[in-house]
Amino acid sequence: MSGTTPAPHLTIVRPGEGADGDLGSIGVAFKLWGRDTGGSVSIVEHPFPVGALVPPHLHTREDEYSIVTEGEIGFRSGERETVLGAGGYITKPRGEMHTMWNAGPTPARMIEVISPAGFENFFREIADLLADGPPAPEDVAALGAAYGLEFGHPDWLPDVIARYHLTPPPGG
Template identity: 45%
Template sequence: MIDGDDVGKRFAVVEHPMQPRALAAPMHRHHREDEYSFVLEGRIGAMLGDTVVIGNPGNLIFKPREQWHTFWNAGDTPARVLEIISPAGFEHYFRELGAELSNGPPDPQRLAALCARYALDMDMSSVPGLIQRFGVRFPGGPSPAPQ
């Protein structure tokens, strides 16, 4: 929605539409940017270190750099989040990841190189536990366990 190049690289704004019970990402952490998730629609769950929070429309969830985190649609209806990223630059990761995913599951080596370019640590091994604990699905992964 707002590219960092348009605002002196101070911040960027990205909209994330999310399907019901969708896990946005494995546990991960950023080394260069802070993220602020403003919930527009639906219920968003977030794990911030060991703390779990639920955001409803109008809530802001702060995900500081260097903190392991993830987020998901915690409801049975679509959700939308405005992601404010500061400083800008990480919005390009989403474009590159989308291109990588357009051909099916990502190549692990290319995904690792993408994460390295954006100073992003990704814990893929966290996905099964997140699916089990929060009843979510991950693109290309198994469906959520019944609640």
């Protein structure tokens, strides 16, 4: 039929599909890239081994929305802290220092929705950097800066590490 609008692009990612990577303390499974969503969102999954802690950081360009799908994951954003089990949701707004950790005795997993898209490329680049061995801290800092990511060492971090028996981040 003439004058009809073509159907929008359809992306299908079946269970277990999508590239994987190692981010150091946690993993990443790429599900939807910005190119799949017109740049509006990207979606990754993060497996958290027991004792895993994501180094505290803040985003200057995007917001994150997390859904716990397995185990228990702790979240600290600013002065707020919670532990969520499978089926729990949380928002992590840009501009606020936050961290996440495996808060339980078994591996955990969460889905991360990133808006707007683009930060999934940081995950790809850091996984590639780590594949060549432990990166220099200045290389990680430079890559983070390129994506508007700032790392921090908040006063509350040692307490979280002690309470949950976590592996401290490099340099922490």
